[in-house]
Amino acid sequence: MFIMAGLISCSDDESGKTPVHNPLANPADGPPAGNPGASYPIPAIATPEDVSTPDQVIGNGTPESCTGQLVVDAIAKGGKIIFDCGSEPITITLPETARIFNDASDEVVIDGGGLVTLSGGGVRRILYMNTCDQDLNWTTSHCQDQDHPRLTVQNITFADGNSVSEIEYSGGGAIWARGGRLKVVNCRFFNNICASTGPDLGGGAIRVFDQFQDQPVYIVNSTFGGAEGYGNSGSNGGAISSIGVSWTIINSLFSHNTAVGNGGNPAEAGTPGGGSGGAIYNDGNHMTLSIFGSLIEQNEVNAYGAAIFFVSNNHTGNIVIDQSTIRNNIGGSWYPVYPDISMHADTDIAVTNSEITD
Structure with a gap:
């Protein structure tokens, strides 16, 4: 099935919007950050934070x-944190999960x-923020x-995070966040994992609950997976998961992520549950999933929503997709309107200047 819609476009010089520079583009260091060639305008609120006068510098060159x-100690203190580790790419493996204190x-x-x-070294979550802990x-x-902490991660890669052993705050192999605000700009997420079964948990890379005044999580110019x-x-x-949270995703790439649970939510008889939303799992009530200038492809599920699983329990949530491509995702069922997107048939969805292909 192929669907193309085109109604509205935005100019790059729209007032208050500026492009975002992408420094993560070394082919030898993994797929670059962001959807190659995408140039959807970025609202000022979603651009990188100014770190020209940092509060903390990790390293001496x-x-x-x-x-x-x-790294763990610096994040516990908060503020603006930068690194001075030399001129070459570096992987820093954390000895414990870095925690943000409210x-x-x-x-x-x-x-x-x-x-x-x-890096979580394949054995631990990388970053944890929870205003209710x-x-x-x-x-x-x-x-x-x-309204706080207001967390921004930018120009950085999160790799080999693992939250499988987490019980109370499950999901989010790289980042688990609740409350305050979360913004992700120019980032990459590689080989992060969380629990492999369960009907209402997930987010191989990121899991989010509650944001201040229901404002969205911004994901800008970032890559989740990106290559086999x-x-x-x-x-x-497989990439991101949330309960009651809105997302605004701009110029980003989601590929080769997997929802590996089995049985859906609620779990079918005789199954452990899960397996929905190859790239994105969005559950709750009044929420918006906005996808702009992004590519979602070659993600895979066992249950529903090869690319996106979006369930607004009270049928008030909505989806907005513009200048984006969703294609070649694998598996799943329950696609009442668009392939690869599982949602209620009456969900308000607006698709413009985009291609959706099963």
Whole structure:
């Protein structure tokens, strides 16, 4: 099945919008960040944060000076964090999950300068933020709806994160976030995994709950997988997964991610559940999934939504797709309107200037 829609386009010089530079493009270092050739305009709120005056600098110019423990300690303190590890790409394996403390700093920016990969070593989650976790110090009783921490990760790669052993806060092999705000710009996510079965957990790379005032998570110029051997994997949402969260995805690439659960949600009799949303798993009530200038291809599922699983339980959520391509995703069923997108038949979906091919 092939569908092409074209109604609306946006100019690159639209007021308040600027292009985003992509520093992660070394072929020897894995697929580059972002959808190649995409130029959808970026709203100012979704551009990289200014780190010209950092609060913390990890390293003193050599690879040896950039240790995993220094990264963990710096993230615990918060603020704007950059790296000085030399002029060559470097992978820093963390000895434990880096945790963001709610009372350390309202703004947390982690900027890898296009050279840094943070690794979980295949045994641990890389980054954890949770405004409702008392171990991270509560700052308000309304923890699910507070404006901080405002976390931005930019110009950095997250690889080999693993949250399989996490029980209470499952999902999110690379990043688990709740509350405050999350923004991802010029990033790559390679070979991150979470639990492989379960009807309502997932996000091989990222899992998100509650954002301040229901504002969206921005994913800009970023790559999840990108080539064979680099994909992320989880029970649902091979790349990203959320409950009650809106996403705005711009100029990004999702490929070779897998939802490996089995039986859907609720789980079919005799199955452990899961297997929906090869790239994206979006569940909740009133929420919006916006996809602009992005490519979603060659993701795979066992249950529903080879590319996207979107279920608005009260039928108030909506999907917006513009200047994007969804193609060659594998498996799944329950496609009432568009191939590769599982949703209720009455979900409000607007597709413009885009191609969707099964």
